[in-house]
Amino acid sequence: xxxxxxxxxxxxxxxxxxxIEGQLKACYNFAKSNNLSVVKExxxxxxxxKSDDRKALQTMLLDSKKKxxxxxxxxxxxxxxRNLHQSVHNEYKLQKNGVVLTSATESNENTPAGRLNRNxxxxxxxxxxxxxxxxxxxxxxxxxxxxxxxxxxxxLGYKVDTNHKYVLDEEKAPIVREIFQMYADGQTxxxxxxxxxxxxxxxxxxxxxxxxxxxTMLKNRKYMGIYIHGKIEIQGGMPQIVDEELFNKVAExxxxxxxxxxxxRAITEYLLTTKLFCGHCKEMxxxxxxxxxxxxxxxxxxxxxxxxxxxxxxxKKMTLKDHIENIVxxxxxxxxxxVNIRKIAKEIVRIAESYDDKAELDRLEGLIKKAQxxxxxxxxxxRACKDDMVREMILEDLGKIGAEILAxxxxxxxxxARHYTISEKEVAGFLTQLANGxxxxxxYRRTLIKFLVNKIFLYDDRFTITxxxxxxxxxxxxxxxxxINKNTGGEILCxxxxxxxxxxxxxxxxxxxLNLLAKGLVMW
Numbered sequence: 001x002x003x004x005x006x007x008x009x010x011x012x013x014x015x016x017x018x019x020i021e022g023q024l025k026a027c028y029n030f031a032k033s034n035n036l037s038v039v040k041e042x043x044x045x046x047x048x049x050k051s052d053d054r055k056a057l058q059t060m061l062l063d064s065k066k067k068x069x070x071x072x073x074x075x076x077x078x079x080x081x082r083n084l085h086q087s088v089h090n091e092y093k094l095q096k097n098g099v100v101l102t103s104a105t106e107s108n109e110n111t112p113a114g115r116l117n118r119n120x121x122x123x124x125x126x127x128x129x130x131x132x133x134x135x136x137x138x139x140x141x142x143x144x145x146x147x148x149x150x151x152x153x154x155x156l157g158y159k160v161d162t163n164h165k166y167v168l169d170e171e172k173a174p175i176v177r178e179i180f181q182m183y184a185d186g187q188t189x190x191x192x193x194x195x196x197x198x199x200x201x202x203x204x205x206x207x208x209x210x211x212x213x214x215x216t217m218l219k220n221r222k223y224m225g226i227y228i229h230g231k232i233e234i235q236g237g238m239p240q241i242v243d244e245e246l247f248n249k250v251a252e253x254x255x256x257x258x259x260x261x262x263x264x265r266a267i268t269e270y271l272l273t274t275k276l277f278c279g280h281c282k283e284m285x286x287x288x289x290x291x292x293x294x295x296x297x298x299x300x301x302x303x304x305x306x307x308x309x310x311x312x313x314x315x316k317k318m319t320l321k322d323h324i325e326n327i328v329x330x331x332x333x334x335x336x337x338x339v340n341i342r343k344i345a346k347e348i349v350r351i352a353e354s355y356d357d358k359a360e361l362d363r364l365e366g367l368i369k370k371a372q373x374x375x376x377x378x379x380x381x382x383r384a385c386k387d388d389m390v391r392e393m394i395l396e397d398l399g400k401i402g403a404e405i406l407a408x409x410x411x412x413x414x415x416x417a418r419h420y421t422i423s424e425k426e427v428a429g430f431l432t433q434l435a436n437g438x439x440x441x442x443x444y445r446r447t448l449i450k451f452l453v454n455k456i457f458l459y460d461d462r463f464t465i466t467x468x469x470x471x472x473x474x475x476x477x478x479x480x481x482x483x484i485n486k487n488t489g490g491e492i493l494c495x496x497x498x499x500x501x502x503x504x505x506x507x508x509x510x511x512x513x514l515n516l517l518a519k520g521l522v523m524w
Contacts, residue, residue, distance in 0.1 A: 001035070002039055003072070003073050004041070004042060005023075005024060005028075005040075005041045006042045006044075007041065007075065007079060008045075008054070011047070020045070023074075023079065026075050026105060027073045027074070040063075042057070042060040044056040061094070064099045069099065070098065071100050071102050072099055072102065074101070075103070076104075076106055077106060080101060092284070147165070147166075147237040148164040155217070156169075156175065156203060156204040157173040157223070175196070175201060176217065177242060179196070179218070180218065180250050183218060184246060189211055189214045193208075193210060223240070224243075224244055224247050270286070270301075271325050272324065272328065273287065275454075276324075276458065277458070278305040278306075278314060281314040283306040283310070283314065285306070287304075288301070289301050301321040303458075304319075305458075319458065325445070328465060330439075332452045332453065336431055341431045345427035346424055348427050349422055349424050364408055365412070375398065375402070378397055381394055451468075453466075453467060453468070
């Protein structure tokens with residue numbers, strides 16, 4: 001089979017070109033062992049997996065339409081992406097083009113147990129990603145409580161000193177006072193920024209002033225000497241540039257000049273997105289909100305076939321969101337019987353143990369050992385050397401070797417954290433907790449569907465749900481459809497039995513194990 005390799009490393013001090021080297025080596029070894037012929041490499045450097053805005057990834061997705069390869073090979077699924085929704089959707093694009101996504105170091109079993117194992121790893125990934133974000137947020141919060149500068153831009157008129165405190169920028173603070181005074185005196189936003197730009201002055205981002213930068217400045221209460229970060233406010237926490245009387249005068253004028261805001265809309269979460277498909281045209285079903293409101297003031301939300309917007313013009317009718325989601329949640333809970341939980345736990349542990357590939361750990365250990373041996377040799381040479389110039393050169397080499405060892409050791413720590421052990425008791429504990437959750441809790445409903453549901457297709461006379469547990473498909477017809485028909489005003493709902501290979505994010509480290517995932521469900 002013909003394959004291509006996709007490799008990526010994230011921005012950050014611990015991510016380097018050596019990461020790409022290790023990924024490619026593992027992928028080529030896997031290809032050789034599995035009779036895959038690699039014809040091309042797609043590589044994204046210093047690109048976050050949480051965003052789809054990656055040039056090599058997008059090029060690879062477009063090239064998959066040309067039918068020139070059958071397999072996309074990655075070192076681990078987290079290299080493909082760390083945003084679950086985007087990754088699942090991108091893998092669906094590959095599948096439509098007849099291309100399979102394969103990991104060189106993780107389970108690729110397209111069986112119910114294999115899919116469930118990948119779901120479990122995705123659960124770890126989501127927890128770790130959210131936990132890391134929380135740690136960063138806590139660190140920023142500690143700095144904010146002390147009135148110190150945090151990440152983000154520094155407002156015009158201020159500088160940050162060596163102690164991370166805000167101080168006046170004596171050169172630019174007068175510009176800020178002038179802007180406030182001009183607006184208070186009746187000049188328009190456009191008149192003000194045209195004036196500033198004509199004088200060659202720059203905003204806090206060192207760019208010409210515009211409408212947005214003006215509005216941001218004129219609303220910034222920091223100019224009254226108030227340190228602000230999120231909910232933390234410290235009166236007198238930074239130098240005052242604009243007095244309170246002038247600031248309030250500007251605020252009143254902005255309120256008078258402001259247009260009425262558009263009526264905000266509530267954000268509705270469609271839990272079956274990426275899992276729900278039309279039985280007629282096989283396109284994905286997407287969320288759709290009706291513009292009409294019932295006599296009781298209720299606004300209805302639906303799932304609608306994407307094919308109705310395309311040249312295909314699919315005639316599949318819309319389906320009420322809440323009805324289908326309630327049914328799927330109920331069926332998910334029925335799957336988690338004590339017998340099934342024991343069976344699932346045993347199979348997940350088996351698969352996890354069978355795919356604990358430590359090739360990359362061995363490679364890094366070899367590099368560390370080689371660098372340490374070189375360090376010992378250089379130290380021996382240094383002790384024996386009497387020439388000051390040569391000693392200086394040896395010391396310089398020792399510094400480079402030390403930095404190299406440190407970098408390898410950090411990579412080793414990250415890679416080692418990927419190698420986890422899961423016990424049947426931990427898995428069973430999580431699944432039992434999942435079976436007994438609150439059906440009205442949106443986080444619980446989301447978790448249940450993501451973890452257990454494989455794929456759903458809607459037809460006009462039935463629907464069948466296929467789970468990741470290996471149980472028989474669940475088909476629902478007649479009575480249920482009649483009930484849905486009654487509640488949707490004649491619109492019928494249905495689903496199918498086709499299977500899909502889900503794309504899961506797997507990130508390091510898995511130090512929290514499964515029991516912490518259960519505690520971290522609120523992060524999902």
